[in-house]
Amino acid sequence: NQWRVSDDFWDVWSTLYEQFKRLHDWTPYRGPGYWPDGDMLPLGNIRTMQADNWTRFTTNEQRTLLTTWCIARSPLIMGGHLPNNDAFTLSLLTNQEVIAVNQASANNRQLFRQNDAIAWTADVPASTAKYVALINASDDFNESTAAFASSVITRSTSGRATNIVVNIAGATKLYLVVTDGGDYYGWDHADWALARLMRSDGSSNRLGNLTWASATSGWNPPPKINTSIEGNALTINGTSYTYGIGTHAASVIEYDLPAGYTEFRALAGLDDEINATVPAAATNATIRFLVFTNTPARTIDVSFASLGLNEPVVVRDLWTQQDLGTFTNSFARPFASHASGLYKFTPVSALPKIGAPQNLRATVQSNQVALTWSAVAGAESYTVNRAIRSAGPFDTVATGVTGTNFTDLAVPNGNWFYSVIARQSGLASAPSPEASAFVETAWDTLDIGAVQQEGNTVLNEGTFQIGAAGSDIWNTGDAFRFAFTPMTGDATLIARVRQQSGNDPWEKAGVMFRESTNANSAHAFLLLAPSAVSFQYRATTGGGSSSSTNFPAVPTPYWLRLSRRGNQFTAHHSTNATDWIQLGPPLTLAMSAMALAGLAVTAHSSTTLGTAFFDQVSIRPDTSPIVSHTVGNGQLQLFWPATHTGWWLEAQTNFAGLGTNWLSIANSTVTNRIFAVTGATQGGMFFRLRHP
Structure with missing residues (x-):
């Protein structure tokens, strides 16, 4: 038996807000065989005969809707047009760990509601574990802590924009927030035009050159770099801008700020694009812009004692299907307005036990690494993982290994951790416990160009010590020391500059792709100097040298990563090989498929020998797996090598935005095969695999 608890429920936040109390009030009457019904799920394409046919709920609100219906065990009745589904809606409806809360949980109840911070809990059958939902039902962004807050901007606002200058000296975070101005979120197309970070010397870096830590957009997520949210030119009040960020309220974009910047500047306003397509909506769009240097989200904290748990707890995020770690006494998470999370809390004593393999040994045999380890009682198989640095992140190189040995074939040069x-x-x-192996086949080393002193290279247990003379790697001819290996096709070159003699402000040590050993060869060079981190290049053999982007000086040790995909070269740098910062836009250089990849050092001096130490060096060919497919009986079947189980399958429909608009498909990390419904109105779909 089931019964409606309200009138018709539609995709408007105010109606969802009212359902929180209704579903709580019906708790005494919820149980096996009788279910209070919050009404249909207005998700996806819910107005098939209208131009405005997709749900008006933001992505955060859609997750909050399904989180609430699952934790309250409301019947799940999809109200959208399934044959015309999109990848995001499909990911909501097919997340088996989330759906399990709705289908098999007990004693579902509200734990607390404090100023619209809401917590629900439920029992996991045959376990002491608990399901927990945390919801921020508030409309507020805690403006008291904002570094900047605009007034409401409408189509009648002069210029339809506001200039933003925010002091970020010493800040480590930057949050850009767009919220509604009072008429709800319809048509709130917002631009952060000319968004840039300023240094005290007046130099700047476009914010879009950095990789955001997280980003949400209330429509057509994620936000877009250098275009509007619909992919058009950023245009405010008739003026187009070449760079910035396009998004839609409600939106929160989070950045980790590199050191050395003192101001954030932007022109923030309403984008003109809806005027051409939806003229009637021109009076409806109202937005506000806020900038924070601390989290604008609201933290919700739940104590384990309130759940009857009196020991450490392992927390799993059911939406991302990731274990977040072991927590003691309580669990807290920040949530943006209308956002939520759904978790499983498992006491440590309730976890199943299987021992970790011990005595892992790695033996290098040419370009192969032979691994052995001790058997684990009860183990059915083993998974072998490999990383470029201790503690990862790890890539899976083999699954389903039934013995206690494995040989990793054709291992790229570098120091590897297993x-x-x-x-x-x-x-x-x-x-x-980890085992390491250094593979050093086919390394060559020589002086390139007219050096005044002979250089040297010493390789010892994975550490390169390179001594180099040479006036520079610059202009039309280079003079430096190069340790390299031939590399055909796409690859990623990573190294840590552990130490540098630093005799000259432009003594350079870095990673390089180079067409030949000629002094005037084309190349891409990501370097560390005492004065800066710089991405430099020579586009054609015999041509002049250029610098794409410079980053302020950093102390050693420091990580550099240079990737080649076809003729496109992308540079990143990092303090820890986990949090990478992209240095400038990708460069396009016409370089032959067979190139030289390696480590380059120049003293920037005719009289002094400069020395640099590199470790954690790796040159990895691009081994991205191929996604194959078959079509039949109205189903699209996608499959990929089992060795890449654990990777995310991502999808999108917009070919023009293949760089940014990818959505992860639920459950794709636990398999190597996914089925999707196809139909006449589905249109083009694009898929890729991404390492988690």
């Missing part, structure tokens, strides 16, 4: 996980009936052990 770990093995035991598996039993779907359970996974902790990773084994």
Whole structure:
């Protein structure tokens, strides 16, 4: 039996807000065989005969809707047009860990509601574990802590924009927030035009050159770099802008700020694009812009004692299907307005036990690494993982290994770290202690160009010590020391500059792709100097040198990463090889497929020998797996190599935006095969695999 608890429920936040109390009030009457019904799920394409046919709920509100219906065990009745589904809606409806809360939980109830911070909980059947939903039902962004807050901007506002200058000296975070101005979120197309970070010397870096830590857009997510949210030129009040960020309220974009910047500047306003397509909506769009240097979100904290748990708890995020770690006493998370999370809290004592493999050994044999380890009692198989640095992040190189040995074939040059996980009936052990192996086949080293002193290269247990003379790597001819290996096709070159003699402000040490050993060869060079991190290049053999982007000086040790995809070269740098910062836009250089990849050092001096130490060096060919497909009986079947189980399958429909608009498909990390419904109105779909 089920019964409606309200009148018709539609995709407007105010109606969802009212359902929180209604579903709580019906708690005494919820149980096996009788279910209070919050009404249909207005998700996806819910107005098939209208131009405005997609749900008006933001992505955060859609997750909050399904989180609430699942934790309250409301019947799940899809109200959208399934044959014309999109990847994001499909990811909501097919997340089995989220749906399991709705289908198999007990004692579902509101735990607390404090100023619209809401927590619900439910029991996991046959377990002491708990399901927990945390919801920020508030409309507010805690403006008291904002570094900038605009007034309401409408189509009648002079210039339809506001200039923003925010002091960010010493800040490590930057949050850009767009919220509604009072008439709800329809048509709130917002631009952060000319968004840039300023240094005290007046130099700047476009914010779009950095990779955001997280980003949401209330429509057509994620936000777009250098275009409007619809992919058009950024245009405010008739003027177009060449760079910035396009988004839609409600939106929160989070950046980790590199050191050395003192101001954030932008022209923030309403984009003109809806005038041409929806003239009637021109009076409806109202937005406000806010800038924060601390989190604008609201933190919701739940104590384990309130759940009857009196020991450490392992928390799993059911939406992302990731374990967040072990927590003691309480769990807290920040949530933007109308956002939520759904979790499983498992006491440590209730976790299944399987031991981690021990005595892992790695032996290098030419370009192969032979691994052995001790057997784990009860283990059915093992997973072998490899990383370029200790503690990862790790790539899976083999799954389903039934013995206690494995040979990793054709390992690229570099220092590699291995770990093995035991598996039993779907359970996974902790990773084994690591074993490292340095593969050093086919490294050449020589002086290039007219050096005044002979350089030297010493390779010892994965550390390169390179001494170099040479006036520079610049202008039309270079003079430096190069340690390299031939590389055909796409690859990623990573190294840590551990130490640098620093005898000259422009003594350079870095990673390079180079067409030949000629002094005037075309090349791409990501370098560390005492004065800066710089991405430099020579576009054609015999041509002049150029600098794409410079970053303020950083101390060693420091990580550099240079990637080649066809003729496009992309540079990143990092303090820890986890949080990478992109240095400028990708460069397009016409370089032959067979190139030289390696480490380059120049003293920037005719009389002094400069020395640099590199470690954690790796040159990785691009081995991205191929996604194959078959079509039949109205279904699209996608599959990829089992060795890449654990990767995310991502999808989108907009070919023009293939760089940014990807949405992860739920459950794709636990398989190597996914089915999708196809139909006459589905249109083009594009898929790719991404390492988690």
